[in-house]
Amino acid sequence: MKDDYLWDGSGEPDPEVQKLENLLGRYRHDQPAPAFDQLSEERPAPRWGFASFRFSFQIAAVAAVLLIGVAAFLIIRARLASNAGPAWEIARIEGAPRVGWHSLSANSETAKLKVGQTLVTDNTSRASITLDETGRIEVDAASRLRVVASRPGHERLSLERGTIHATIWAPPGEFVVDTPSAVAVDLGCVYTLHVDDSGAGLLRTTMGWVGFKLNGRESFIPAGAVCATRPKIGPGTPYLEDAPTSFRDALTKFDFAKITPQERNVLLGILLVDARKEDALTLWHLLSRVSDTDRPGVYDRLAALAPPPKDVTREGVLRLDQKMLDSWWNSLGYGDVYLWHMYERTWSEK
Amino acid sequence: MAQPTTDTSAEDALVNAARAGDRSAFGLLYDRYARMVHGILLCRVPPREVDDLVQEVFLLALRKLDSLRDISRFGAWLSTITRNRANDYFRRSDSLDRAMDPEAEELAESRTNDHVVEQEAAMTLAVLRTLPETYREPLTLRLVEGMTGPEIAMRIGLTHGSVRVNLHRGMQMLREKLAERVQGNLPEKTLGAE
Numbered sequence: 001m002k003d004d005y006l007w008d009g010s011g012e013p014d015p016e017v018q019k020l021e022n023l024l025g026r027y028r029h030d031q032p033a034p035a036f037d038q039l040s041e042e043r044p045a046p047r048w049g050f051a052s053f054r055f056s057f058q059i060a061a062v063a064a065v066l067l068i069g070v071a072a073f074l075i076i077r078a079r080l081a082s083n084a085g086p087a088w089e090i091a092r093i094e095g096a097p098r099v100g101w102h103s104l105s106a107n108s109e110t111a112k113l114k115v116g117q118t119l120v121t122d123n124t125s126r127a128s129i130t131l132d133e134t135g136r137i138e139v140d141a142a143s144r145l146r147v148v149a150s151r152p153g154h155e156r157l158s159l160e161r162g163t164i165h166a167t168i169w170a171p172p173g174e175f176v177v178d179t180p181s182a183v184a185v186d187l188g189c190v191y192t193l194h195v196d197d198s199g200a201g202l203l204r205t206t207m208g209w210v211g212f213k214l215n216g217r218e219s220f221i222p223a224g225a226v227c228a229t230r231p232k233i234g235p236g237t238p239y240l241e242d243a244p245t246s247f248r249d250a251l252t253k254f255d256f257a258k259i260t261p262q263e264r265n266v267l268l269g270i271l272l273v274d275a276r277k278e279d280a281l282t283l284w285h286l287l288s289r290v291s292d293t294d295r296p297g298v299y300d301r302l303a304a305l306a307p308p309p310k311d312v313t314r315e316g317v318l319r320l321d322q323k324m325l326d327s328w329w330n331s332l333g334y335g336d337v338y339l340w341h342m343y344e345r346t347w348s349e350k
Numbered sequence: 351m352a353q354p355t356t357d358t359s360a361e362d363a364l365v366n367a368a369r370a371g372d373r374s375a376f377g378l379l380y381d382r383y384a385r386m387v388h389g390i391l392l393c394r395v396p397p398r399e400v401d402d403l404v405q406e407v408f409l410l411a412l413r414k415l416d417s418l419r420d421i422s423r424f425g426a427w428l429s430t431i432t433r434n435r436a437n438d439y440f441r442r443s444d445s446l447d448r449a450m451d452p453e454a455e456e457l458a459e460s461r462t463n464d465h466v467v468e469q470e471a472a473m474t475l476a477v478l479r480t481l482p483e484t485y486r487e488p489l490t491l492r493l494v495e496g497m498t499g500p501e502i503a504m505r506i507g508l509t510h511g512s513v514r515v516n517l518h519r520g521m522q523m524l525r526e527k528l529a530e531r532v533q534g535n536l537p538e539k540t541l542g543a544e
Contacts, residue, residue: 007499029388033380036373153417169438309511331512333484
């Protein structure tokens with residue numbers, strides 16, 4: 001095959017690829033592994049070293065029982081009193097955001113946001129919340145954001161109303177935001193999430209990608225894409241921000257409007273005709289959202305815009321073979337869908 | 351079909367051992383994945399920052415290894431951590447302007463170097479970094495890090511089909527962009543010189 005050399009270095013060498021290899025090879029990784037062994041020695045696990053003490057066995061046992069009892073009491077009391085777990089650090093940006101009765105009005109003032117507490121901003125206030133291991137979230141005016149769960153490896157917030165801008169550096173799947181109409185799962189990204197008073201939402205991804213799900217309906221929103229949600233319906237079909245207006249309008253009606261089957265056919269026709277190469281993202285989602293009758297048309301258009309990998313067949317896609325759909329998604333280059341499957345079962349929908 | 355091929359049992363054993371606290375096993379994982387991490391970072395952040403960030407990514411992965419639920423997806427997990435760290439680099443260093451214009455940065459770095467080949471390499475890397483993320487990453491791993499397509503698929507956790515398609519399309523786009531350069535404002539000899 002023509003690209004064999006590019007693929008695995010076999011076959012007749014492609015001079016252009018060889019030249020690029022030689023040219024760019026100077027940037028290749030050449031650092032030896034850090035001394036991970038020493039790292040473990042620098043941070044030894046705590047050892048109590050009972051053997052070095054000359055206490056009798058009975059005294060040691062009594063002391064241990066007392067110690068465990070006191071520790072358990074302190075832990076339970078701390079949990080009851082302060083909702084143990086990592087707390088988000090709140091910083092005021094403007095106005096007087098509040099948590100319960102406490103308002104932050106001074107620039108230097110900070111506070112903690114713990115499980116069960118809600119950060120409220122009025123029309124003139126904004127705040128940010130940060131958790132070192134997870135990320136930073138800016139909370140716009142007129143928002144309500146509650147901490148649902150907070151423990152190492154799992155942070156869950158609920159955006160009841162308003163807008164947040166999230167920059168997440170935790171590993172994928174560890175940061176989840178509930179909204180009244182969908183659950184947003186970070187898969188490594190920067191995004192903005194808005195929820196209006198009716199509970200409808202809009203998610204816009206700037207970097208990486210986000211998974212959006214409700215009632216088994218799921219959407220993947222990569223950088224540059226937007227996805228709307230509606231209560232009781234869930235996430236709509238994601239689209240690129242620069243998609244033509246006719247395309248976006250048709251998609252909104254297709255996803256959420258109460259329409260007849262005939263109107264639905266017309267809208268699908270508009271979507272297929274107006275779709276650009278970049279809109280493969282949208283068509284891929286439509287594959288599993290249209291009827292069996294409409295699916296061949298979506299397949300053909302998507303295949304024309306973004307040919308499927310070799311392991312994906314028309315027949316397989318028409319029967320919604322998950323592996324083939326996943327493979328086609330991965331070939332679009334927005335992210336590894338296996339990450340989503342890995343983490344989607346670790347949190348529950350509302 | 352061509353699914354990612356991997357010596358799963360050996361790799362899973364390494365990940366398991368590393369999770370159990372075996373730092374030498376983690377060192378072996380570093381040996382296997384350092385080029386992937388390096389390449390993913392190189393197509394996003396300034397080259398001078400990459401080596402330090404590689405170390406940071408592995409230290410973060412070491413701390414977070416317990417959160418990896420499916421050990422067979424170590425590569426995909428690590429690559430996402432790496433992309434996140436690259437994103438975080440710009441957030442922390444407040445360098446969004448540079449992120450928007452990686453080419454300017456590459457060329458600025460190359461100005462200090464008199465060697466034509468160095469300049470050409472910097473310019474080529476800069477052009478590579480302007481490709482869409484979909485193509486930029488596998489192409490960097492192939493052309494810079496010297497990984498083969500099957501190796502990229504195995505490490506990142508993608509199918510052979512998707513990596514092959516992205517390498518092919520990315521190479522096409524890179525050719526076009528480099529050709530535009532030749533016809534554009536840079537002297538032709540800096541592009542054609544070996």
